[in-house]
Amino acid sequence: MDGRQITDLLEQHRRPLWGIAVAIVRDRALADDVVQDAAVIALQKAAEFDPATNFLAWASQIVRYTALNQRRKVQRDPVVPAGSLEHNDRPGASPLSALDRAETNERLERALDTLDETPRACVVLRGALGLSYKEIAAALSIPEGTAMSHFFRASRALRAALSDETEPRP
Amino acid sequence: MSPTPIHPDDLISAYADGVLNDAERAAFEQRLESEPALRAELERHERAMGALRDLYNPDAPRERTGPAQSPVAEPPAPLQFPKKPRRTWQFAAAAVILLALIVGNFMMRSGNGPSITTPEAVYRALHANGFRPDFVCTDNPGFIQAVRVRMGQGLMMTPASLATGDISLVGWAYGGSYSQIISPATLVLMAHYKGQEVLVLIDHISVDRALAKPESADLHMFKSVVGNLVLYEVSPLSEPVLLPHLVDPDQAH
Numbered sequence: 001m002d003g004r005q006i007t008d009l010l011e012q013h014r015r016p017l018w019g020i021a022v023a024i025v026r027d028r029a030l031a032d033d034v035v036q037d038a039a040v041i042a043l044q045k046a047a048e049f050d051p052a053t054n055f056l057a058w059a060s061q062i063v064r065y066t067a068l069n070q071r072r073k074v075q076r077d078p079v080v081p082a083g084s085l086e087h088n089d090r091p092g093a094s095p096l097s098a099l100d101r102a103e104t105n106e107r108l109e110r111a112l113d114t115l116d117e118t119p120r121a122c123v124v125l126r127g128a129l130g131l132s133y134k135e136i137a138a139a140l141s142i143p144e145g146t147a148m149s150h151f152f153r154a155s156r157a158l159r160a161a162l163s164d165e166t167e168p169r170p
Numbered sequence: 171m172s173p174t175p176i177h178p179d180d181l182i183s184a185y186a187d188g189v190l191n192d193a194e195r196a197a198f199e200q201r202l203e204s205e206p207a208l209r210a211e212l213e214r215h216e217r218a219m220g221a222l223r224d225l226y227n228p229d230a231p232r233e234r235t236g237p238a239q240s241p242v243a244e245p246p247a248p249l250q251f252p253k254k255p256r257r258t259w260q261f262a263a264a265a266v267i268l269l270a271l272i273v274g275n276f277m278m279r280s281g282n283g284p285s286i287t288t289p290e291a292v293y294r295a296l297h298a299n300g301f302r303p304d305f306v307c308t309d310n311p312g313f314i315q316a317v318r319v320r321m322g323q324g325l326m327m328t329p330a331s332l333a334t335g336d337i338s339l340v341g342w343a344y345g346g347s348y349s350q351i352i353s354p355a356t357l358v359l360m361a362h363y364k365g366q367e368v369l370v371l372i373d374h375i376s377v378d379r380a381l382a383k384p385e386s387a388d389l390h391m392f393k394s395v396v397g398n399l400v401l402y403e404v405s406p407l408s409e410p411v412l413l414p415h416l417v418d419p420d421q422a423h
Contacts, residue, residue: 015228022226029354031228037305040312040319073304104221126187127219128226148189152180158218159182159211 016139023124024067038063111161123154290384303341324419331415353377368405
């Protein structure tokens with residue numbers, strides 16, 4: 001397979017690949033970088049991809065390794081992830097609702113920390129990016145039913161994280 | 171599709187996810203009417219999913235953080251794939267297509283007035299962390315490719331300059347680890363010149379702006395333009411040592 005074909009496929013699967021990256025590095029800007037670097041690596045290894053196999057699964061492995069390496073680097077020099085510093089403030093949002101959202105996000109981040117990599121990827125890919133279970137299964141090389149079970153269990157953990165949260169202010 | 175059996179605790183997720191069959195859904199909705207606790211749990215589920223979408227929305231503007239996420243440590247470990255005969259693949263064709271990736275990248279990075287850092291701050295941060303790259307890139311092929319993927323135009327060191335042994339490429343620091351330098355997509359090339367740490371910031375000339383010059387006398391900054399790219403070199407040296415040797419590979423032959 002040549003570089004052009006690989007690039008087309010990378011673009012086609014950009015969303016799940018980014019989802020895998022962000023589930024690992026937990027920072028959207030870093031996930032951008034990881035996907036870009038993984039794309040370079042995938043192009044370098046274009047000749048090694050067997051077209052008879054699943055491209056998404058192959059590319060996902062590259063993204064995953066790239067993201068894990070990046071996460072290891074960040075863990076050696078821990079900082080607050082950029083994702084947790086930003087709250088996508090919507091126009092007109094009151095400071096109070098921003099505080100609520102910040103607290104919710106913090107609880108979610110902590111709950112995500114407790115999850116293993118695969119359930120975390122499932123909940124991000126399904127809950128945040130809306131991928132189908134078929135796509136998730138292909139990206140993570142797991143059966144669809146397993147992807148669904150991971151999503152359900154991870155969702156339960158996220159709900160539990162919000163369960164003792166102060167009820168939203170009016 | 172409805173997994174069988176669904177754990178009672180997973181009914182809420184399954185219902186919200188739309189995977190219950192008609193009978194299961196009707197039974198669940200009946201329970202919702204009579205069980206406030208279940209309704210509250212469903213509301214929590216929706217709140218959690220909404221927050222998750224906020225946190226990990228790929229289309230949301232990026233706010234770059236400080237030079238907090240330091241570039242550190244060793245390069246990514248080599249990936250292990252089944253070995254096959256290596257084919258030569260064509261840079262030129264790939265370059266055209268790679269524009270699609272770049273466009274996608276820029277779309278993802280659409281800004282919302284991010285905070286700005288200075289070249290000097292980036293240099294100091296990298297120096298303080300031992301000048302270790304996020305992504306190792308020590309030869310021209312890798313260098314050309316990385317710039318082309320991100321900027322749509324390649325960039326290379328003249329072979330003669332590398333042959334002297336004075337200049338050695340180190341790699342890339344993730345621009346995404348910093349607040350905006352030139353733009354959110356600025357590339358940060360790390361190199362050594364006779365043992366001195368040298369940075370080159372690379373971006374599209376269309377986003378060029380007046381960068382803050384180093385305040386301290388021990389750092390200097392120089393600028394050049396190669397094709398559609400603007401380059402800023404930052405180092406303790408009193409003259410540019412990389413800029414004169416950085417060329418467009420498509421023009422170099």
